[in-house]
Amino acid sequence: MHDLQNWSLSLGRYTGVHVRVHMLFLATAAVVFYLAGRSQDDMLIWYVATGLWILALSTLLHEMGHILMAWQVDGQASEIVLWPLGGLAFPRVVDEPRSVLAVAAAGPLANAAICVVVTPVILLGGGEVAPLFHPLRPPVPDTDGITWVHATSLLFWINWVLVLVNLLPAVPLDAGRFLHALANRQLGRRRGALWAVRSAQVCAVGLCAAAALTYRSHPLAFLPLVLLGMFLFCSARTEVQRPRRPDAEEEPAYTTAGDTPLLSDSAAGGRPASKGPLAQWLAARKVAREARRAEIEAEEERRVDDILARLHEVGLQGLTPEERALLHRVSLRYRNRQQH
Numbered sequence: 001m002h003d004l005q006n007w008s009l010s011l012g013r014y015t016g017v018h019v020r021v022h023m024l025f026l027a028t029a030a031v032v033f034y035l036a037g038r039s040q041d042d043m044l045i046w047y048v049a050t051g052l053w054i055l056a057l058s059t060l061l062h063e064m065g066h067i068l069m070a071w072q073v074d075g076q077a078s079e080i081v082l083w084p085l086g087g088l089a090f091p092r093v094v095d096e097p098r099s100v101l102a103v104a105a106a107g108p109l110a111n112a113a114i115c116v117v118v119t120p121v122i123l124l125g126g127g128e129v130a131p132l133f134h135p136l137r138p139p140v141p142d143t144d145g146i147t148w149v150h151a152t153s154l155l156f157w158i159n160w161v162l163v164l165v166n167l168l169p170a171v172p173l174d175a176g177r178f179l180h181a182l183a184n185r186q187l188g189r190r191r192g193a194l195w196a197v198r199s200a201q202v203c204a205v206g207l208c209a210a211a212a213l214t215y216r217s218h219p220l221a222f223l224p225l226v227l228l229g230m231f232l233f234c235s236a237r238t239e240v241q242r243p244r245r246p247d248a249e250e251e252p253a254y255t256t257a258g259d260t261p262l263l264s265d266s267a268a269g270g271r272p273a274s275k276g277p278l279a280q281w282l283a284a285r286k287v288a289r290e291a292r293r294a295e296i297e298a299e300e301e302r303r304v305d306d307i308l309a310r311l312h313e314v315g316l317q318g319l320t321p322e323e324r325a326l327l328h329r330v331s332l333r334y335r336n337r338q339q340h
Helices: 023-038 042-072 097-124 148-165 174-187 189-213 219-241 277-314 321-339
Strands: 008-014 017-022 079-083
Touching: 008 023, 017 023, 017 042, 023 042, 023 079, 042 079, 042 097, 042 148, 097 148, 097 174, 174 189, 189 219, 277 321
Parallel strands: 017 079
Antiparallel strands: 008 017
């Protein structure tokens, strides 16, 4: 899951931000459409299609909340990777709990704001808001067909679920990222990382237990809860098994979910890293990714000279949003190098 580009498809670059959709999002859409198609209910198929469009737009707004806040705290955000519960490419921000909290909270707050905005619309249309707070009971249209009230209710429910899920104290969810940064500050990097991993694993077990306990009353929620639990548990285990960078003992200036591993081999139990074929393949992939990243950074730094020349001619307002974003990324990169 950490090699985001190899498991995602590009949707283009907008204002300097590369937007990608994770294969997990596409797989979820395919499974949901398959299950809806088996019912041979045209209204259900249209309702599922509406829900998927709402989910895609809601996750995009969730990620835009992260990016806008990251820019406010002088962070770096050059990529969005959408998955069903938000995004996987967390912006690079100063490794300090207050900054991480601001950026992490911006995503769920964007979803909560959508809920607040659509609440009066639902009430004016004769709908009810209270039932929409039940995360395991999505709004279902009646036999008369899908109306704008049903679509708005679904918009509320999806965004409310995104808020609740990202409040779980488990990486890579938003609350988990903040608690990981806080634990690093209070306990040290190794103990904080171990605490973050254990918290994610406890959440994963809790989700699977909730799926079993609610199976009879909410059978449709069983599979999503189990899959989310498995994802969180496996993500935590992956973080444990990832080797640290040679300089990881130093406190990094910037942190992101894909760049800073949680635990060293010794913190994971003292076992040496595996030298089998899989480990060798992963190491080769890592070298290839780092080489590709170095090429991209070198190309961006070459472009900076041309942009700076234009900056003297037309001023900052004369630059395109992509050029301003590139300057921002490169300046943060230089600052990060100076602090190491």
